[in-house]
Amino acid sequence: MSIGLIIRLVVLALLVAFIVTPESFAFVFQPLTRNGQPAIYTQNSLLNLTLSHLTIVAIATIAATLVAVGLAILVTRPFGAEFLPLSRSIANIGQTFPPVAVLALAVPVLGFGTAPTLVALFLYGLLPIFENALTGLTTLPPTVTEAARGVGMTDRQRLLDVELPLATPVILAGIRLSVVISVATATIGSTVAASTLGEVIIAGLLSNNLAFVAQGGLVVGVMAVLIYDALSALERILMARTGQRREIS
Amino acid sequence: MIEIEALTKDYLDLTVVDHVSMTVEDGELAVIVGTSGSGKTTLLRMINRLIEPTSGTVKIDGQDTRSEPAFELRRRIGYAIQGHGLFPHRTVGQNIATVPELLGWDKQKTAQRVDELLNLFQLDPAEFRDRLPSELSGGQQQRVGVARALAAEPKLLLMDEPYGALDPIIRSKAQSDLLAIQKRFGTTIVLVTHDMEEAIHLGTRIAVMDKGKLLQYAPPHEIIANPATPFVAELIGTGERPFRLLSLWKVRDLVEPGPAQGEPISADASLRDAYAECLWSGREMLPVIDESGALIGRIRRDDIAHKAERPQ
Numbered sequence: 001m002s003i004g005l006i007i008r009l010v011v012l013a014l015l016v017a018f019i020v021t022p023e024s025f026a027f028v029f030q031p032l033t034r035n036g037q038p039a040i041y042t043q044n045s046l047l048n049l050t051l052s053h054l055t056i057v058a059i060a061t062i063a064a065t066l067v068a069v070g071l072a073i074l075v076t077r078p079f080g081a082e083f084l085p086l087s088r089s090i091a092n093i094g095q096t097f098p099p100v101a102v103l104a105l106a107v108p109v110l111g112f113g114t115a116p117t118l119v120a121l122f123l124y125g126l127l128p129i130f131e132n133a134l135t136g137l138t139t140l141p142p143t144v145t146e147a148a149r150g151v152g153m154t155d156r157q158r159l160l161d162v163e164l165p166l167a168t169p170v171i172l173a174g175i176r177l178s179v180v181i182s183v184a185t186a187t188i189g190s191t192v193a194a195s196t197l198g199e200v201i202i203a204g205l206l207s208n209n210l211a212f213v214a215q216g217g218l219v220v221g222v223m224a225v226l227i228y229d230a231l232s233a234l235e236r237i238l239m240a241r242t243g244q245r246r247e248i249s
Numbered sequence: 250m251i252e253i254e255a256l257t258k259d260y261l262d263l264t265v266v267d268h269v270s271m272t273v274e275d276g277e278l279a280v281i282v283g284t285s286g287s288g289k290t291t292l293l294r295m296i297n298r299l300i301e302p303t304s305g306t307v308k309i310d311g312q313d314t315r316s317e318p319a320f321e322l323r324r325r326i327g328y329a330i331q332g333h334g335l336f337p338h339r340t341v342g343q344n345i346a347t348v349p350e351l352l353g354w355d356k357q358k359t360a361q362r363v364d365e366l367l368n369l370f371q372l373d374p375a376e377f378r379d380r381l382p383s384e385l386s387g388g389q390q391q392r393v394g395v396a397r398a399l400a401a402e403p404k405l406l407l408m409d410e411p412y413g414a415l416d417p418i419i420r421s422k423a424q425s426d427l428l429a430i431q432k433r434f435g436t437t438i439v440l441v442t443h444d445m446e447e448a449i450h451l452g453t454r455i456a457v458m459d460k461g462k463l464l465q466y467a468p469p470h471e472i473i474a475n476p477a478t479p480f481v482a483e484l485i486g487t488g489e490r491p492f493r494l495l496s497l498w499k500v501r502d503l504v505e506p507g508p509a510q511g512e513p514i515s516a517d518a519s520l521r522d523a524y525a526e527c528l529w530s531g532r533e534m535l536p537v538i539d540e541s542g543a544l545i546g547r548i549r550r551d552d553i554a555h556k557a558e559r560p561q
Binding site (some may be wrong): 141143144146147148149150151152153154157162165168241242243244 | 297299320321322323324325328330331332333334335336337338347348351379383384392397398531
């Protein structure tokens, strides 16, 4: 077992332990409190907040992946090529909207709660996945796509048996970027009453309690790093399994 | 039999292939040779409709290639390209099984065929079947590419510069493998190359193309002896002509009874090799042996030289 893996496992174990029994880590955050403020956020269970946070991110990312990959497949087919610039613009617009603005715009329509957060994360997650799916589908080795046609595969067989499997590691790199952005951005959802770890941070900011801000931020940050790491490892495995030596962005 | 009639491909106002007509008989190995931009690859790719012709027809065994969907046509025609085009995410075995699977062969028949082809190309099935293409050498990848093209026992095989990326030693091995396979299966082959040497070595007929036009389509000795245009002559190389002619004959064709001194030469060697050996060792004649190593006679330098004269 490599040192890197040991460190990752230790960090993961600490993270899980803190989420399940935050009180046992009170001594760590005690120095950050003032005037007898509580060291650990207890209005809501940290475990529930974390699970809800991850669920929101997962739903938004899955939806963004389906839409972005579907869109990328459409615009890389001969009949969809005309829509390539348009779809790029739409995905770019999704990225230029600050998440807070999306929340502000979505609340009047969707009300408070999880829904506007999902919309913001979904829009925010589209672009990296879409761009990577485009890259993956358009930079396949020309001899391979030519051979796929030459052996008599139909359009559908070429897409499912050759193009998508070979593009998967690159698409996964896009999903990785998108997930990490979403894990961090989801905290803002708490401003419109979505149940995420942002609640802990906001409570800390409102009551001027640095301990709350630190524990909310730490959990989000450590999760982002671990997820990024795990997905990177998955990409390397997929690259090797699909016999590719392409550089991952 | 492939009948190509007035086949033309235009891109906007550029004519890449210009009214080419030619017929490839069953069991022939037709080589299309030309410089880059001559339209040779476009011509080849119009046979299996990877490129749709602007006008003209291609008939295979009397049937117009447009009478069935392109993907079904391609499954009946083997296709091997430069840089092999193997699917990097599939094992060697899966790559070779591609067309049989598309055709719906049962698993056992496909597996048998894969092993048979691996053996044919001197790749041990147990060792290579489950490897990824990236784990093979260039020559091995190329062999797997040809094996994939042959997997569904096509009557027709198209090859686009299949040996372009190989070093000379592996290339000449691959070429003799191809000739052996053609002999064994009787496959009709159309091969594209820019290398006249390769064309003369492999082809039973050579089609010379330039600027989209078919300049000459004839057996190699005819091309060498009577080039149709100055361009064809230039492609053959005037200084090379006698030696190219010699390379078409085998020692077996000129062997006569009688003794000779020194190192013997194989009856299957080309006259070109025999002549080179005569010159190099300063001998008037060479003893000739057959495959088993038995002495079958001799070959004389003057007779060889006579064969190098321009045919009348």
